[in-house]
Amino acid sequence: MKAGAVPLALTLLGASAALWAFAAKPPLAQPPSIPLRAAANPTVSAELPAVGRRDRIFLTKAQLKQAMASGTVDRPINSLLAVKAPLHFGDFSWNDTAVPQGPTWIRVDLQTQLISVFRSGHEIGTAVIVYGGDNKETPVGTQHILAKARDHRSSLYDAEMPYTLRLTDDGVSIHGSNVRWGAATHGCVGVPLEFARRLFAATRVGDEVVIIPPIKAGPSRTS
Amino acid sequence: MSVSVASRPSTPIGSRWVVAAAIILAIAAALSIATFSRTNFAKQVRDAASAGLDNIKTVAAMLADRSPGQRPEGALASLKHKKQPVLHQRALPKVRRPVSPLAGIVGTPPVPPIEMPPQTPLYSMVSGGPDVIPPTSIVPGGAPPGSNTPPPGGGGGIVVPPGTTDTPNVPETPVTPAVPEPATWAMMLLGFAMVGWAIRRDKHGAATAAAG
DSSP states (O other): HHHHHHHHHHHHHHHHHHHHHHSSSSSSSOOOOOOOSSOOOOOSSSSOOOTTTTEEEEOOHHHHHHHHHHTSSSSOOOOOOOOOOOOOOOOOEEEEETOOOOOOOEEETTTTTTTEETTTTEEEEEEEBBOOOSSOOOOOOOEEEEEEEEEEETTTEEEEEEEEEETTTOOOOEEEEETTTTBBBSOOEOOOHHHHHHHHHHHOOOOEEEEOOOOOOOOOOOO | HHHHHHHHHHHHHHHHHHHHHHHHHHHHHHHHHHHHHHHHHHHHHHHHHHHHHHHTTTTTHHHHHHHOOOOOOOOTTOSSOOOOOTTTTTOOOOOOOOOOTTTTTSSSOOOOOEEEEEOOOOOOOSSSSSGGGOGGGGOSSSSOTTTOOOOOOOOTOOOOOOOOOTTOOOOOOOOOOSSSOHHHHHHHHHHHHHHHHHHHHHHHHHHHHHHH
């Protein structure tokens, strides 16, 4: 009996050790990593895990339905960045960790003075913008990026416009700018410089830019 | 009996090994489960709670939460100052009507009202047109004596209280024209010419003095 108990215990020990070793392995094999343009974390999964993310708010179906019915977005989106506090002028938030490659589009909201960049339905960046003043209004509607210029200098206004994404034939663009309170542009959409650099890297010619008009408050003024 | 006696002391030893193996197995299983899940349960609960709070809001509300707000309409948002409609109205000279000589006389017989269309004011200093005059003001009955004084100030567009009548044939003061007369122009040009001649002479004199 005693001689038979020792091999039994050893077998059990070995079995438990084997079980432990098996369980300690990662539950899923890592998918091949997708090269990111501006990612801080190199580990990328093909699907964005929805559970346990505090930097991102995943929309429910009801939220998406409401957003599309009210015209907040004109196409399905999956998640928004979780911005903890209201952004100030010049602030931005950028997080494309684990966001897969896919179609990119830009949403510019003149009402809330915000820009949002979506890739594969996930928001990867947002910032406060400045936009066109009363006499030089930013064109609203859906535009496409016509051209990109890293170091652009406006011949019309004799001003530096770094990281220009040109939207219209008459020169309205999204470009790096000094975003501060009370400022307005001649029709362009100005974003913070570092945000413009990332936006320039994340977009390509032909990507869609949806510009949503501000809601004019109060009675219409008579002139 | 002897078999049973001989086998008795071996039973605790065997059960002790079994218990030890079971403990080791339990520890290994616990460790493996902990490694497998790799997550903090409390953290998951917190995440679910916060996600639930976020999922109450609409997308527009979430965007509005991070927004600095709508841009205020004002001078800072405008590259060019907007035209102020009030400031761009033409400033016409003020016309003073003469006070009626019957104003101070008490007890004069009432002036018979004359059937005439209501006098439309030439312009409006306040706002609006002749429609601010209530239609009862042109009804000619029941005018008290001595009250037929035109309203002071002489401006049109002032609301006339009912029961008074405007004197219709008050002579109008001629309005000063905004464009000057040709004689005024000529005099101004002559003055400019004289000033220019004086400056020119002064400069020439200084130059000759410096040269000489």
